[in-house]
Amino acid sequence: MGYPGLNQFPLAMDDETSIHDQVYEALAESLIQGQIPPGKSVSLRTLANELNVSPMPVREAVRRLIAQKALELQPSNKRLRVPSLSENRLLQLMTARQWVEPELAFLGAQKITRDVIVELKNDDERLMAALSKGDVDGYMKANYAFHFRLYNLAEADLFLDMARTLWLQSGPFMRVVFGRLGTVQLPQDHHQELIRALESGDHAAVRQHMAEDVHEGMELMLEALKG
Amino acid sequence: MGYPGLNQFPLAMDDETSIHDQVYEALAESLIQGQIPPGKSVSLRTLANELNVSPMPVREAVRRLIAQKALELQPSNKRLRVPSLSENRLLQLMTARQWVEPELAFLGAQKITRDVIVELKNDDERLMAALSKGDVDGYMKANYAFHFRLYNLAEADLFLDMARTLWLQSGPFMRVVFGRLGTVQLPQDHHQELIRALESGDHAAVRQHMAEDVHEGMELMLEALKG
DNA sequence: ACCTCAAAAATGTGATCACGATTTCACGCC
DNA sequence: GGCGTGAAATCGTGATCACATTTTTGAGGT
Structure with missing residues (x-):
């Protein structure tokens, strides 16, 4: 590793x-x-x-x-x-991410354009490619790009900062966990459904899919921490 | 002023x-x-x-x-x-405060002791005294003491930091608004009900009262910004 | 009085030095 | 060979200096 x-x-x-x-x-x-x-x-x-x-x-x-x-x-x-995460802190990270990121996705969905959707699809393709190659670092990078490309549209600088701070704190541990799990069982991402919801203009669905995506990823980290 | x-x-x-x-x-x-x-x-x-x-x-x-x-x-x-607040940013502050502070109050309620309740009552008395004297600065100070005395119990360092950051951003503008309104019509605080909920161990009610307290205060600021 | 403009003061940024505390590491002893 | 032990390196912290840019100011002219 x-x-x-x-x-x-x-x-x-x-x-x-x-x-x-x-x-x-x-x-x-x-x-x-x-x-x-x-x-x-x-x-x-x-x-x-x-x-x-x-x-x-x-x-x-x-x-x-x-x-x-x-x-x-x-x-x-x-x-x-670089700090290590206690279970207490990881739970707070999970809760906070589930507050702010679905909201950012919801706000971003309202400003979506066809161009950005194309870029999101590219990010997701790079993510999938990294997965199939077992390239954890590529996965981390593509996943980050995907999420924040959408969040950046939200025109919500405070929420964006909060999300960045939360990712800064979870990044190092996330990399360790995902590296340990191997890319095989990495989060079966909801990105595809999310993109479809963006294309159809279903903002509520965008929020929901983002909530599930965040929840699933953090759940993996929580299991890794406890197990 | x-x-x-x-x-x-x-x-x-x-x-x-x-x-x-x-x-x-x-x-x-x-x-x-x-x-x-x-x-x-x-x-x-x-x-x-x-x-x-x-x-x-x-x-x-x-x-x-x-x-x-x-x-x-x-x-x-x-x-x-010191930054000035746009309406966009104020709305984000309001939303975020309504996420994190009821949660902190809820967590804090689970660790409450008789001693802390006494101190919270003292804080609220100082708040009331400041109100009747028209002492805005005293009000700001007592209100801050009350809230964070409870939040500090929560053993949730991330949430606590988030709340502090949000208060850092809203403090200057809050002082201006409350100074302009005069202490007469300052938030009819829900602190009394909150203390009663703490005493009776009704954690859900603590969360609810805190949500209302935050909402009411931020609503005043929002009106002041728009008006 | 009021503008003009140059000198002076103040500002954020970056580099460098000094200091006490802590860690690292090699040498010599058991 | 393993293990303390002292010297050297490294650490974060704070102060001071240098520099380019911007703001303030004050004197002179109209």
């Missing part, structure tokens, strides 16, 4: 974007896609060297991620690491 | 607490209690001088608050300020 490590620094990013934003995006994407395992300790200087920046912008990016509970400072020695 | 300005630096805080945490707590409390108006611009060096620290820990505290959308960087000139 190879961890690809930190995401590449986004070279082609707008020059207007501050370094600390670029560092944040690189770290956030790596966490959401589960490319850093739970419990892994990280350090400011190490990250700074890997990204070829001074420790300063890394500190601000990390402070942001700590605020989102995507990283934590160990109380004992004040060192930085 | 006098704004008391920044909260005092928490002198009596544990020496183990890092400076940036102390700065964060001071800023966060000031924002939640609405002591900094929406649109108000702040600056790192000014804050650092007011709190007698170097700009460095202030930067980290501010970065945390930006992550919580309690502060924002204006895109035009990259300067720091």
